Amino acid sequence: MMFSTRFTETFGITHPIVQGGMQWVGRAELAAAVANGGGLGLITALTQPTPEGLAAEIARCRELTDRPFGVNLTILPTIDPVPYDEYRDAIVASGVTVVETAGSNPAPHMPFFKEHGVKVIHKCTSVRHAVKAENVGVDAISIDGFECAGHPGEDDIPGLVLIPAAAAKISIPLIASGGFADGRGLAAALALGADGVNMGTRFLCTRESPVHQRVKERVVEATELDTELIFRTLRNTSRVASNAVSRETVETLSAKGIFEDVRHLVNGKRGRGVYELGDIDAGVWSVGLSQGLIHEIPSATELVGRIVDEAEEVIRAQFERIFARAELR
Ligand code: NAD
Secondary structure, three states: OOOOOHHHHHHOOOOOEEEOOOOOOOOHHHHHHHHHOOOEOEEEHHHOOOHHHHHHHHHHHHHHOOOOOEEEEEOOOOOOOOOHHHHHHHHHHOOOOEEEEEOOOOHHHHHHHHHOOOEEEEEEOOHHHHHHHHHOOOOEEEEEOOOOOEOOOOOOOOHHHHHHHHHHHOOOOEEEEOOOOOHHHHHHHHHOOOOOEEEOHHHHOOOOOOOOHHHHHHHHHOOOOOEEEEOHHHOOOEEEEOOHHHHHHHHHHHOOOOHHHHHHHHOHHHHHHHHHHOOOOOOOOEOOHHHHHOOOOOOHHHHHHHHHHHHHHHHHHHHHHHHHHHHHO
């Protein structure tokens, strides 16, 4: 089955499915696997320690797929300063033509990306930021509901309201993000006015995902109840897996702690250890509420087409059944 949407048409992607730009996870193997399935795979820029490392990762991805893929560039508070402009230059110099910006206003980067023919998807968590991004010339919006992994913003609006609210206010392609893991989700997103879905946690838990098997098993075991929201008091909220480290972070900051009190707990290098060593209690690691919908570890390449087929089944067969019942009454 093929769904043609404004997103697939504008970006030249077969299926309306984007792989979330996950820190420590968005590496060449996963981005290429998603691209090979017909979705938009994303390499996460800051997972690479230097802009040169990012250029090498992009080259490695090209060896694994001949389909288009993109790069996620997230601009949020970090412990060590990040040379964002150099990462941006490396993306363009590598010939990548799709960038997902996230975390802050993309305006300072737009002239450079436009000049080099790069299409920009801006991921944001509020309608007002989506409208602002459309006004500064981005090509698509990825609207990220409160269900999402990582940074959901501070408004706490779930997708069921956020997606149609955004669809009513913007005219460029809209990707629904946060809480999506299967074909029912894709069908729902399309019904809410989106042109596709972005999925992070679902792709984290696939065979090609470059994280330890134990992390994937934990996602399968966990339910929608097993996340924590850290950094609420700092207005840099992040949804992460519930474990002793994330609970200690919440408790410390709730008792009027400052970032310095939790820096040793939340350092991304500890989170990286979780993914690489499989010790799921070693640090904080991002995961979304959608883990409650994830029950197995499929191939990312196969998953893309499977979700589209499932969505078709939901839209066609389920609604046919509903209409047939209504006619019998
Ligand atoms: P890091 O080790 O620099 O920081 C760890 C965490 O602390 C991050 O969430 C960061 O935003 C937060 N942080 C750092 N300094 C802060 C401060 N002064 N006040 C409040 N919070 C602060 O980050 P990392 O793990 O190496 O990740 C690199 C970048 O990717 C960060 O910007 C991070 O936020 C982002 N990220 C995004 C997602 C997501 O939304 N999908 C997930 C993981 C990381």
